[in-house]
Amino acid sequence: MLPRRLLAAMLFAAIASSACLAGLKWDNPEVLLDLDSSMAGGEAVFTFVNDGAAPVKILNIKPGCGCTVPTLEKSEYAPGEHGSLSARFTTGERRGSYQVPIHVQLGDGDVAELSLVAQIRELVKYFPANLVWPKGEKRAPKDVEFHWNATDDVKVTALRSVNPSFKAELIDGHDWNGALVRLTPTGDEVTGTSVVIITTAQGPDRRSRTYTLVARAL
Numbered sequence: 001m002l003p004r005r006l007l008a009a010m011l012f013a014a015i016a017s018s019a020c021l022a023g024l025k026w027d028n029p030e031v032l033l034d035l036d037s038s039m040a041g042g043e044a045v046f047t048f049v050n051d052g053a054a055p056v057k058i059l060n061i062k063p064g065c066g067c068t069v070p071t072l073e074k075s076e077y078a079p080g081e082h083g084s085l086s087a088r089f090t091t092g093e094r095r096g097s098y099q100v101p102i103h104v105q106l107g108d109g110d111v112a113e114l115s116l117v118a119q120i121r122e123l124v125k126y127f128p129a130n131l132v133w134p135k136g137e138k139r140a141p142k143d144v145e146f147h148w149n150a151t152d153d154v155k156v157t158a159l160r161s162v163n164p165s166f167k168a169e170l171i172d173g174h175d176w177n178g179a180l181v182r183l184t185p186t187g188d189e190v191t192g193t194s195v196v197i198i199t200t201a202q203g204p205d206r207r208s209r210t211y212t213l214v215a216r217a218l
Helices: 004-022
Strands: 024-026 030-036 041-050 056-063 068-072 082-090 096-106 111-121 125-127 130-133 142-147 154-161 166-171 178-185 192-202 207-217
Touching (some): 024 111, 030 041, 082 096, 154 166, 178 192
Antiparallel strands (some): 166 178
């Protein structure tokens, strides 16, 4: 029977040899995308080198979300060869911090674990999102404030109330960067609900983004 120290040394050497043969060394297994709601998406690039002694073949790339599409220049890399994996992330309606794991299956059975982290900022903030006229309250106008930074390219392009009993209009003369939407029931007898849709164009590509308000008269 082999001495424990010799057995441990042999096991360590075998593991180290296997890691060396696996070959791919990633410069950064986690890539951060800084996005905002005007952007349709972004691309994360994971660079690597085969620092092993044998060629490495990438068999499959599986992202943890359909919002991310990976692409690879080629599937096999010789010792010492550099490469990159690109992952295209689609913003959609996602906001805040969003993490997508990416599993890269190698030819020797190993799996490299990568991570795309998207930080998505909503350009437009508004309040209140719901307006209520209680029973017996005069159907006076009520306002909703929309705010965005002066450096952000945002413009209201359309405003529509689905219920004609509630009038929606843009009001000029406010003292902040953004928009003022005023909702008014068309008479003191009005009851019911309306959804108000505000459409904006955002960013240099004029990406269309919509926001909704709910107005209720009881």
